[in-house]
Amino acid sequence: MDKDKLFSYHKWAAIACLQHVQTLGEEFYSKEGVNSFASIQETTEHVLGVEKLWLLRMSGVTNPKFEHFDVETTDKAIEAYGSLHEEMGVFFSSLTDQQWEETLHYRNMRGDKFYTTREEMLFTFVNHASYHRGQVTSLLRQFGKEGIALDYIYYQKENR
Numbered sequence: 001m002d003k004d005k006l007f008s009y010h011k012w013a014a015i016a017c018l019q020h021v022q023t024l025g026e027e028f029y030s031k032e033g034v035n036s037f038a039s040i041q042e043t044t045e046h047v048l049g050v051e052k053l054w055l056l057r058m059s060g061v062t063n064p065k066f067e068h069f070d071v072e073t074t075d076k077a078i079e080a081y082g083s084l085h086e087e088m089g090v091f092f093s094s095l096t097d098q099q100w101e102e103t104l105h106y107r108n109m110r111g112d113k114f115y116t117t118r119e120e121m122l123f124t125f126v127n128h129a130s131y132h133r134g135q136v137t138s139l140l141r142q143f144g145k146e147g148i149a150l151d152y153i154y155y156q157k158e159n160r
Contacts, residue, residue, distance in 0.1 A: 003100065003122060007092060010126045011085045012159070013150040015078055017133050018044070020148040022074045024140065029074050033142040035135050043139075045071045047132050048080055054125040055088050057106045058118050066109065092122075 037043040048069040056064035071077040137147025
């Protein structure tokens with residue numbers, strides 16, 4: 001898949017997910033349920049922090065530190081995503097095709113050594129975020145609310 005389309009889909013899905021939560025009521029953003037993370041807010045903080053880790057790894061940082069974003073409200077989370085995704089977009093647009101295929105060495109949060117191309121890193125963090133967006137839907141259903149379908153096909157339908 002085209003890297004630009006993949007990243008565009010990712011940005012769309014991140015914001016659409018949070019906007020859906022907003023339509024249901026801000027109280028559901030921080031409400032606790034049963035999942036990997038106790039709330040949508042905690043899930044969002046995790047995903048943003050991990051995306052920043054991937055950006056740093058893609059920039060050549062071997063052992064980046066996890067950054068905590070202010071995601072106290074859905075508005076703050078949307079703003080944090082916007083800023084991070086803008087930073088990512090600027091970086092991504094500066095890369096040549098050869099740089100996308102370059103293999104970089106890094107350590108994960110446990111200290112394990114890995115080596116991956118930038119293109120594989122992009123797919124990894126988009127896939128990771130999709131997994132957690134599914135968990136957001138799971139939390140919403142626990143709260144008696146409807147989830148949102150954020151599969152690529154819906155992005156494609158909306159953005160043709």
